[in-house]
Amino acid sequence: MDGTVVHRKLRFGPFELSIGERVLRRDGRVLPLGDRALDILTHLADRPGEVIAKQELMDHVWSDVTVEEGSLRVHVAAIRKALGDGQFGNRYIANIKRRGYSFVGTVVPLAGSAESGNDYVALSILGCLTALFSGDFDIAREMVDRAVALNPNSLRAWxxxxxxxxxxxQPEEAIRSFARTIRPSPFDPSLFSAFTGMGAAFIGLGRFDEAVAATRKAIRRNELYPVTYRCLAIALAHLRREAEAREAAAGLLKLEPGFRISEWPAGRRLPQIYIDGLRQAGLPE
Incomplete structure (x- = not known):
């Protein structure tokens, strides 16, 4: 592992992954996890939302030996057990059929811990989370604008x-940002979040047919991203395609059984058009 990341710490849910210490903690308590499992978790959590091929993971973790795919599955199972993955609607690691694994939880680099030169990515994530949880959009926009100014080529920051x-x-500005992410490689399977965001922006503009098209593209890239199903259900509901909207809602509840409209953090930060669509799709309050 090169020295640019040895001091980094990542937080997701109640967990903190200290890369330098090679330790996973939950609420301050160290969790037992082997070295290989920690290497896999670090590789996945350091690239959230990306689909990482199984062969890449095996080459990274077992660079000095040849192993079977079963070894990878055993260690991923150990990680999922440590994280309580799948319990109470919590999802962290998704198995993308025939392609690999993806870390689907929200990862926050802890302040002062990033020394990899990727401060612009940490800043963009912090800005987005500020918008999501505090609603201070002036500060949030300042952060993300600064992030893309620091590195205009960072697709993640855009x-x-x-x-x-x-x-x-501001959906028009959102569409411009997502277009910057998608334009260099529109068929990249890791772009499911950007296509989902494009769909969300089209909903904000009342362009529901385009929202459906964008979210369908997202699902073709990743069938396990719950946010996509929310946006698809909303768009279909507003188009009065009730059966399809309820099917999308069922897809969301399969991935997030505990989803409730009233408990959705983004619901407090979005125009009523989003909430209305979720209700019309039959999702629980």
Missing amino acids: EQRGWTYVMAG
Whole structure:
């Protein structure tokens, strides 16, 4: 592992992954996890939302030996057990059929811990989370705008900027940001979040047919991203395609059994058009 990441710490849910210490903690308590499992978890959590091929993971973790795919599955199972993955609607690691694994939880680099030169990514994520949880859109926009100014070529920073502007009620600017993410490689399977964000922005503009098209593209890239099903259900509901909207809602509840409209953080930051669509799709309050 190169020295640019040895001091980094990542937080997701109640967990903190200290890369330098090679330790996973939950609420301050160290969890037992072997070295190989920690290597896999770090590789996945350091690239949230990306689909990482199984062969890449095996080459990274077992660079000095040849192993069967079963070894990878055993260690991923150990990680999922440590994280309580799948319990109470919590999802962290998704198995993308015939392609690999993806870390689907929200990862926050802890302040002061990033020394990899990727401060612009951490800043963009922090800006998006500020919009999501505090609703301070002025500060949030300032953060994400600064992030893309620091590195205009960072696709991740542009994606986070797009989501921030969706929540800030500026869908046109959000679409411009997502387009910057998608344009260089429109068929990249890791772009499911950007296509979902594009769909969310189209909903904000009342362009529901385009929202359906964008979210369908997202699902073709990743069938296990719950946010996509929310946006698809909303768009279909507003198009009065009731059966399809309820099917999308069922897809969401399969991935997030505990989803409730009233408990959805983004619901407090988005125009009523989003909430109305979820209700019309039959999702629980």
